[in-house]
Amino acid sequence: MAPTTQTQEAPLQPTATSQAPKPTESSPTTAAPQAGGGSASEKEPKEQKAFERWTRTLSLITGIGLSQEEFQAEIDKIERKKCELRKEQLIKTSPGVRFMMNNLVKSGCPLTKNMMECGPCDNTKAGGFSKDHGILLCQNGFFSKKHQEHTMIHEMIHMYDHCVFNVDWDNLRHHACSEVRAAALGGDCNWTREVRRGFYTFTKQHQECVKRRATLSVQGNPKCPSRDAAEKAVNAVFESCYNDTRPFDEFY
Numbered sequence: 027m028a029p030t031t032q033t034q035e036a037p038l039q040p041t042a043t044s045q046a047p048k049p050t051e052s053s054p055t056t057a058a059p060q061a062g063g064g065s066a067s068e069k070e071p072k073e074q075k076a077f078e079r080w081t082r083t084l085s086l087i088t089g090i091g092l093s094q095e096e097f098q099a100e101i102d103k104i105e106r107k108k109c110e111l112r113k114e115q116l117i118k119t120s121p122g123v124r125f126m127m128n129n130l131v132k133s134g135c136p137l138t139k140n141m142m143e144c145g146p147c148d149n150t151k152a153g154g155f156s157k158d159h160g161i162l163l164c165q166n167g168f169f170s171k172k173h174q175e176h177t178m179i180h181e182m183i184h185m186y187d188h189c190v191f192n193v194d195w196d197n198l199r200h201h202a203c204s205e206v207r208a209a210a211l212g213g214d215c216n217w218t219r220e221v222r223r224g225f226y227t228f229t230k231q232h233q234e235c236v237k238r239r240a241t242l243s244v245q246g247n248p249k250c251p252s253r254d255a256a257e258k259a260v261n262a263v264f265e266s267c268y269n270d271t272r273p274f275d276e277f278y
């Protein structure tokens with residue numbers, strides 16, 4: 027609301043002549059302080075706050091008045107808020123997320139809220155799991171709420187595997203198995219996602235996608251020397267791990 031009164035002040039003056047009686051009546055009280063630049067102090071505190079918020083948003087959009095760091099900090103804050111909000115919503119409404127949370131409880135490894143946090147990541151990632159820190163959701167890595175949902179399920183599969191199967195994450199085959207399961211069950215490879223990536227073919231599309239995604243993830247393991255090694259690890263475990271849909275009955 028504040029912005030309109032602010033921007034209208036100047037342009038309205040010439041046209042206001044048509045409403046002559048009113049401005050002349052009120053001009054001694056309202057027009058004088060405005061002309062002196064004291065309009066801010068005249069504003070209601072609430073209105074003033076709204077105005078400050080608005081100029082801040084404007085600075086954010088234009089980048090004017092903010093340093094690079096301030097600008098990034100503001101973006102981070104907004105993205106974190108959005109990511110945390112979606113997380114809360116998905117915990118309440120997503121059948122897949124709820125199912126995994128329940129199964130983590132049943133497995134003796136309940137996922138508390140502070141074990142799944144939103145944070146900024148480099149642009150290639152959507153999420154991560156660490157046995158020591160829990161799940162990281164890449165607040166700047168999601169292109170939709172669905173993508174965040176799939177990522178949450180994907181990372182919860184890793185957490186489930188860590189809890190139930192005692193995974194040695196330094197062992198590439200162990201890691202590959204969990205990546206195959208997470209990619210297959212987390213929804214990373216449903217067809218809309220694949221079309222978006224331009225990889226959609228009708229033959230064995232899902233399996234090919236899971237292999238490709240799992241290989242990429244294993245490649246990111248510090249213990250993995252090459253893409254070739256990642257591919258070998260994935261191929262070695264693919265058959266059995268792809269068909270192991272626990273705790274789901276089938277592909278979600």
Ligand SMILES: [Zn+2]
Nearest residue numbers: 180205208243
């Ligand atoms: Zn993964």
